[in-house]
Structure formats: structure tokens, C-alpha cells
Amino acid sequence: MTNPKPLSDRLSVTPQIDPAAMQALADAGYRAIISNRPDGEEPGQPDWATIERAARDAGMEACHIPVAPGALTDDKVAEFGDALHQLPAPIVGFCRTGMRAASLWALSNPDEQSPETLIATAAEAGYDLSALRHRLAKA
Template sequence: MDLRPLTPELSVSPQIRPEDLPALAAEGFRVVINNRPDAEVGPDEDGEAMRLAAEAAGMEYRAIPFNPGQITPDMVEAQAEALALPGRKIAYCRSGNRSTVLWALSRAGDEPTAELLETAARAGYDLSGILPLIDSIATRGR
């Protein structure tokens, strides 16, 4: 697994597998946030397989599928709600980038934009392409 911490409570990752969840739970993760649409994966890693594995590992599971280029306010709000759940969280997609985008958008206006971009960059994600969207959300709110 390629876990990339954004905050003490949140790490993002490329695709994880159901068999990874017991180890993540043992490391203290309590919430799994799936940002990958089922159409991108096979049945061994689809939302239902991941939900069942998360529940078997004693973890909360949230599915917020994010198709590239199709961000909606509802997705940002759902991500914010998932991130507000108690305990450490792991959010994943194909590379971790979409999970990082949703994290940044959910924090827009609550944290300085420069800090969001810097945090993402430290984790290996360049969010400069969504800077106008971050600033727009920060200005008008979610």
C-alpha cells in the first residue's frame, strides 16, 4: 500500500484491495472512503466488495465515486461528512489524486488555499489545476 498522509487523521492512497483492510484497521484506521467508480475496477475491488471487507474489519465505509472532471457540490459535501467521522481515515481512488482533490475542496475556505496546495504537493499531488475551483468555493462557501 502506498499511504500518503495529508493530515494526522487522513491518508490517501491508490487503489487498495479488500485484503488490505484488516492491516489498515490494525494500524488504527477506522473509516474507508472509496472515491473510485465501480466502472474502473473489477468485482474483486468494487464498492460492494470493499464495503463488505471494511465492515468485516470493523471499519466504517463510505462510497463517494468521483469520475474525472465530474465534481459536484454533493460529492464535496459527502466527502466533508465522511472526513468528519471519528477516527483515522483512508481515502482512495486510482492514484489518490481524486481523493486529494475532494479533501482540498472540502477544506476550501476553512484552510488557506496555499496550505491546501502545499499539503497536497508534499503527498505528491499537484492541485494547481483546480486552484480556481478551490478559490471559488473558499469565496462563496460549499
């Protein structure tokens, strides 16, 4: 099973989720997923329709906010922040490695934490967001 890393009480992040692991995530108590992978990003990647169906079959809500690597626009950050507030928690966010999901969480800053706290929290989960320090300071 996927091993989500917690960033907050509401959100954990992980690399790509196998649709076959969705029931195990639901059994572990997760109530929703947010996918940040565009369809077709790499060969063999499950498409959004398959992931969404697996999540719903497992009794979870599902949200797709596709973000190309390096394209963390303000609109996508706001959309991610809205999803964090609207979906039932706990939530698993994922992309190819989990980095985009962690970055979107930090940039949306749902708990209004300092850039240092956001970067340290992500580092504890295995994600280096130090390159976002300047942008996080403006958020």
C-alpha cells in the same frame, strides 16, 4: 500493504486499496475508509460491495462517494466533507490514484486552510492540485 499519505490528522489518501489489505489498515489504526471510485471504472477493480465487506470485517466503517474522473461537483465535495466530519478518524480515502480523494479533501477544506496550504500539503503527499487553485480560492 497500501501506504496512505497523510493530508491532515483525520485523512490520509492512497491509490486503490486491495480488500486483502484492509485488516492491515485497521491494524495500523485506521478506523474508516472513503472510496471515490465508481464500480467498473477499470477491468479487475474490486467492486464496492467487496471493499465494504472487507472494511467491516476488519472493524472499520466504510463510505462510498463515487466520483468519475474530472467530475468534482459541489454536491460530491459537500458529501465528502460531511463524511470527513462523521466518520471516526483516522480515515483513508482512495480512488484509482488517490488524486480524486485528495482533490475532494482540498475542495471540502475541512480545516479552512488557504489554497496555498492545501496545495502544498497535497504536494507533500505526491498530489499536484495546482489546477484547482482558482476553485480553491472561491471555496
